Amino acid sequence: xxxxxxxxxxxxxxxxxxxxxxxxxxxxxxxxxxxxxxxxxxxxxxxxxxxxxxxxxxxxxxxxxxxxxxxxxxxxxxxxxxxxxxxxxxxxxxxxxxxxxxxxxxxxxxxxxxxxxxxxxxxxxxxxxxxxxxxxxxxxxxxxxxxxxxxxxxxxxxxxxxxxxxxxxxxxxxxxxxxxxxxxxxxxxxxxxxxxxxxxxxxxxxxxxxxxxxxxxxxxxxxxxxxxxxxxxxxxxxxxxxxxxxxxxxxxxxxxxxxxxxxxxxxxxxxxxxxxxxxxxxxxxxxxxxxxxxxxxxxxxxxxxxxxxxxxxxxxxxxxxxxxxxxxxxxxxxxxxxxxxxxx
Amino acid sequence: xxxxxxxxxxxxxxxxxxxxxxxxxxxxxxxxxxxxxxxxxxxxxxxxxxxxxxxxxxxxxxxxxxxxxxxxxxxxxxxxxxxxxxxxxxxxxxxxxxxxxxxxxxxxxxxxxxxxxxxxxxxxxxxxxxxxxxxxxxxxxxxxxxxxxxxxxxxxxxxxxxxxxxxxxxxxxxxxxxxxxxxxxxxxxxxxxxxxxxxxxxxxxxxxxxxxxxxxxxxxxxxxxxxxxxxxxxxxxxxxxxxxxxxxxxxxxxxxxxxxxxxx
Numbered sequence: 001x002x003x004x005x006x007x008x009x010x011x012x013x014x015x016x017x018x019x020x021x022x023x024x025x026x027x028x029x030x031x032x033x034x035x036x037x038x039x040x041x042x043x044x045x046x047x048x049x050x051x052x053x054x055x056x057x058x059x060x061x062x063x064x065x066x067x068x069x070x071x072x073x074x075x076x077x078x079x080x081x082x083x084x085x086x087x088x089x090x091x092x093x094x095x096x097x098x099x100x101x102x103x104x105x106x107x108x109x110x111x112x113x114x115x116x117x118x119x120x121x122x123x124x125x126x127x128x129x130x131x132x133x134x135x136x137x138x139x140x141x142x143x144x145x146x147x148x149x150x151x152x153x154x155x156x157x158x159x160x161x162x163x164x165x166x167x168x169x170x171x172x173x174x175x176x177x178x179x180x181x182x183x184x185x186x187x188x189x190x191x192x193x194x195x196x197x198x199x200x201x202x203x204x205x206x207x208x209x210x211x212x213x214x215x216x217x218x219x220x221x222x223x224x225x226x227x228x229x230x231x232x233x234x235x236x237x238x239x240x241x242x243x244x245x246x247x248x249x250x251x252x253x254x255x256x257x258x259x260x261x262x263x264x265x266x267x268x269x270x271x272x273x274x275x276x277x278x279x280x281x282x283x284x285x286x287x288x289x290x291x292x293x294x295x296x297x298x299x300x301x302x303x304x305x306x307x308x309x310x311x312x313x314x315x316x317x318x319x320x321x322x323x324x325x326x327x328x329x330x331x332x333x334x335x336x337x338x339x340x341x342x343x344x
Numbered sequence: 345x346x347x348x349x350x351x352x353x354x355x356x357x358x359x360x361x362x363x364x365x366x367x368x369x370x371x372x373x374x375x376x377x378x379x380x381x382x383x384x385x386x387x388x389x390x391x392x393x394x395x396x397x398x399x400x401x402x403x404x405x406x407x408x409x410x411x412x413x414x415x416x417x418x419x420x421x422x423x424x425x426x427x428x429x430x431x432x433x434x435x436x437x438x439x440x441x442x443x444x445x446x447x448x449x450x451x452x453x454x455x456x457x458x459x460x461x462x463x464x465x466x467x468x469x470x471x472x473x474x475x476x477x478x479x480x481x482x483x484x485x486x487x488x489x490x491x492x493x494x495x496x497x498x499x500x501x502x503x504x505x506x507x508x509x510x511x512x513x514x515x516x517x518x519x520x521x522x523x524x525x526x527x528x529x530x531x532x533x534x535x536x537x538x539x540x541x542x543x544x545x546x547x548x549x550x551x552x553x554x555x556x557x558x559x560x561x562x563x564x565x566x567x568x569x570x571x572x573x574x575x576x577x578x579x580x581x582x583x584x585x586x587x588x589x590x591x592x593x594x595x596x597x598x599x600x601x602x603x604x605x606x607x608x
Binding site: 221224227228230231232234235237238239240241242280284285286288 | 391394395396414415416417418419420422423424426429430431432434435436439440443444446447449452454455499
């Protein structure tokens with residue numbers, strides 16, 4: 001077959017598209033919801049917050065509160081979580097040379113789930129407030145256990161992935177056991193597992209920001225290294241790279257990124273696979289471009305998904321994990337089919 | 345002066361001794377071909393020189409002991425092209441050749457203008473500039489081999505290690521690739537160490553042959569001294585005749601007696 005995808009989007013244009021997507025998602029999310037905000041007034045109120053820009057806005061006090069204390073923190077938190085999950089997914093995919101790997105892998109999701117379950121079940125009233133910390137710690141611990149059990153003496157990525165699957169199954173089994181003994185907490189644990197950004201606050205965003213910044217920066221700085229890893233460990237070593245060291249650093253950063261996301265949002269699947277994949281289709285496989293684009297596009301994607309989650313069945317909310325899968329899967333399949341001619 | 349000196353190299357893999365005290369040397373700008381039957385240790389020797397295997401014994405490149413060099417330092421001296429290199433299907437030729445600049449980049453730095461220039465120069469030399477924007481998956485066998493060599497050349501190595509560079513190529517493309525390699529060593533003074541399966545081609549292109557057998561150097565020297573009917577018969581368990589081509593290189597031809605079939 002002829003190459004239908006001869007033209008990749010040049011990097012600059014791809015960044016422009018991704019940034020525009022994020023801005024558009026932010027605007028849509030700021031404008032849509034139970035309270036009816038005047039679009040023009042909302043936009044001027046938002047622009048007014050940009051340093052050195054002073055615009056009068058006709059937004060009243062209540063609308064301002066809705067915008068700045070309810071919608072905006074949720075948008076920012078959603079963007080952070082989406083960006084982190086996507087960039088971590090892309091990072092894992094680079095490290096493992098496998099496009100099906102995502103940020104929940106290597107015991108990350110299972111560890112977070114167990115941590116959150118333990119907090120809800122055993123900490124009583126203190127439980128809910130301890131969930132983010134417990135999920136964060138559980139996620140990191142899950143990855144650490146998987147890494148230590150899988151990274152034995154120069155073994156390859158397959159061993160590491162299998163160890164991750166084994167550790168994940170084990171931790172999930174423990175979680176199921178704990179949960180089965182305390183059925184009264186089932187509802188609460190279940191709703192956490194499905195993921196949600198409801199009740200997002202500026203404080204939550206501020207709490208994960210340091211982890212997000214550090215992990216995101218470390219992942220982004222290793223794009224070139226992941227490109228070298230694409231030719232395999234052996235050739236990467238012959239080019240002077242240390243595959244084991246690179247893998248450890250990137251996995252640690254991805255684990256931190258995923259853990260910070262999970263701590264404030266619960267388990268949101270699919271983002272870490274679908275976003276980097278779409279980005280690759282559009283802009284080519286180089287991680288120097290895929291990583292930053294995934295960050296931007298993932299942020300926009302999750303903000304949009306969250307907007308749907310809180311509006312489709314309003315005033316109730318759908319779990320955001322359900323939305324990402326419901327909306328994402330068909331889109332993903334459509335993209336796969338429409339670009340089928342890529343592999344000849 | 346010897347560009348590569350291998351001194352009493354011993355390699356164990358999974359507690360099995362693959363190479364026993366292998367010593368050999370090739371002069372600067374020379375071409376050494378490693379020959380020998382399957383399992384003789386040719387690839388192991390090449391990988392040890394590339395710094396990919398733990399070993400005992402010394403490997404020196406232009407008097408530098410490779411044991412004293414770290415990953416990037418070694419990669420600036422030696423480029424290694426494995427028998428079946430990994431070619432990420434969606435990567436462009438241009439990006440792939442640029443990977444050859446990896447040993448020259450600081451941990452956090454990106455390839456700069458001079459790296460791109462070096463990669464472009466290497467691409468020009470191997471005539472792959474025409475398809476710089478194509479995906480690796482879309483290349484033919486001959487084009488792939490040229491792209492691999494371009495990446496190795498972008499590394500600006502003093503030594504080029506090639507594991508069966510003509511693998512999977514038809515006869516014309518085999519000769520084309522070998523001529524390219526020969527041009528590189530004459531034009532740039534690159535020293536070549538390659539594994540060759542075709543003994544006639546080995547004799548036509550290399551100036552030194554090392555015949556490995558069961559992990560030891562069986563014979564080493566110029567092609568005419570190494571490629572004898574008796575030796576090939578013994579080491580390869582093959583029946584051949586050795587003649588000489590018009591240029592004076594030994595030509596190894598397999599021999600088959602007419603089959604005896606008893607028709608009852």
